Amino acid sequence: MPSITVHTAPAYDIHIGAGLLPSTGERLRKLFPKAVSAAVVTDDIVHGLYAPALLDSLRAAGFKTAEYVFPNGEESKNHERLLEIYGFLSANAVTRSDVIVALGGGVAGDLAGYAAATWLRGVPYVQIPTTFLAAVDSSVGGKTAVNIPTGKNLVGAFWQPRLVVCDTDTLATLPHDIFCDGVAESIKYGVLFDETLFDLLADGRAKERLDEIIRRCVDYKRQVVEEDERDTGRRQLLNFGHTLGHAIERETHFAISHGKAVGIGMVELTERTERLGISASGTAERIASALRSYDMQTHYEGRIRDLIPAMRGDKKRHGGELSFVVAQCVGLSRLHPVKVDALEDFLCGKGD
Ligand SMILES: NC(=O)c1ccc[n+]([C@@H]2O[C@H](COP(=O)([O-])OP(=O)(O)OC[C@H]3O[C@@H](n4cnc5c(N)ncnc54)[C@H](O)[C@@H]3O)[C@@H](O)[C@H]2O)c1
Ligand SMILES: [Zn+2]
Incomplete structure (x- = not known):
């Protein structure tokens, strides 16, 4: 499966294809040979659908896993959730040599991405888009953000992911x-x-x-x-x-x-x-x-x-x-x- 490489600093690959989720652990292991933990951030709908396969694959590749699950929807892209994520990262002792995994649509990607950009002044993260919009747009390009009451995406950072894995099979469950x-x-x-x-x-x-x-x-x-x-x-x-x-x-x-x-x-x-x-x-x-x-x-x-x-x-x-x-x-x-x-x-x- 040929991947697309985005030449930013650092460069990263985008893997697109059917049935990729179960091999995500291996793909991450190649990129992060020394990482101990993979901290997954996802919403409650996507969690039920795709977290089990992802977590199995991460564990099989030797990662210690932890999950933060938020209520699905745009309302979750806020500072309250962000603070909870920092608490979650802290409780699981996630360091710069570990990796955050955003599993879901643009909300999971933007929220987890911004947490990754700011936690310990920046830790690596990986995008696993599960909406069509996230696949073609938000998972690529490194724009991360949360909303504030006066507007959407007003607080954020440019922080490129280290890998994007788009398993097109996941899009089959989209309404x-x-x-x-x-x-x-x-x-x-x-x-x-x-x-x-x-x-x-x-x-x-x-x-x-x-x-x-x-x-x-x-x-x-x-x-x-x-x-x-x-x-x-x-x-x-x-x-x-x-x-x-x-x-x-x-x-x-x-x-x-x-x-x-x-x-x-x-x-x-x-x-x-x-x-x-x-x-x-x-x-x-x-x-x-x-x-x-x-x-x-x-x-x-x-x-x-x-x-x-x-x-x-x-x-x-x-x-x-x-x-x-x-x-x-x-x-x-x-x-x-x-x-x-x-x-x-x-x-x-x-x-x-
Ligand atoms: N960073 C960027 O460059 C960029 C670009 C465009 C949009 N965005 C942001 O993306 C967000 C919108 O993204 P979105 O439309 O993916 O919204 P979303 O993440 O809220 O997902 C929409 C809904 O689909 C559900 N869902 C996700 N994957 C599913 C699946 N495979 N099967 C069934 N249900 C599934 C989610 O639980 C949610 O309820 C906005 O916050 C927007 O600001 C960011
Ligand atoms: Zn748009």
Whole structure:
């Protein structure tokens, strides 16, 4: 099974394929020949499904194991849980020569990753993504974070994992709704970089081609992370659909989940950039049709105008400008800065 290597410092491999979980222990042992403990951080749903196989494999490879299990969901990505994790690491005497293992979706990855970045000023960690979104996005690139009451991901660190093991079999238990969040993020990679990748997703049959889709998305993520680890340049392209998407998440009090909000954001934005002559005509409809093939919503039910205040507070704002990512056509994209004062002209035509 060929792996993808991300050339950050240090470099790390991403293993993608079916049936990898039972060999995770061996893979970790090769990387950490002297480690004593593997401290697993996971949520209560994933724990029931996949912790037994993982723990068996870690023990078989000679690791002493310990588990921290938190209630599933975004609400757990907070400082209270983080403090509990520090207590757990302390109780199990986890040191810099041991390893933390994040097993689960983006919440487990971000939370365990941030704990790893900060415990003893940084200990190694490994990502084992079990959602489609975590597989194509959050497990790669080293962004770790927790939320605070004033916003999501406001406290965090760049801390690269030492290995990512994506066992595609684990995605079989995902509810359709959660699977779709990963579909929308994967469609994003297709629109940004690669029409043939987009076509693999556009007929509603991503499940039949998961290995290939994940591999190709992750390889695009690898390229932008290698070029721009700290998110000051090219990595910003990955925010396509996200400025509107974040505002939609906030306005709907997170009733519309991240991936689905990004899907709507991509369509709504591209309809507007088509009108402005920035995007080739028909681009928005192609994205919408791909989302519809998974029964995802394509448009925001409220007025786009009402999202502007939330967008003004976007974390990605630089001074008086917001950097939008625009699709020139499916497969080609670029940054397009818009002055905050001009947001209304950019986004709102008649009826918006
Ligand atoms: N670090 C990054 O670069 C980055 C990028 C994108 C998103 N994120 C973060 O990721 C988080 C969202 O990630 P997510 O969508 O994976 O959410 P999540 O981790 O909450 O998982 C969603 C739900 O799926 C369940 N689940 C996970 N794997 C399962 C499986 N195999 N079978 C059945 N159920 C399973 C979980 O228990 C949870 O209830 C957000 O906090 C977001 O900020 C981070
Ligand atoms: Zn996203």
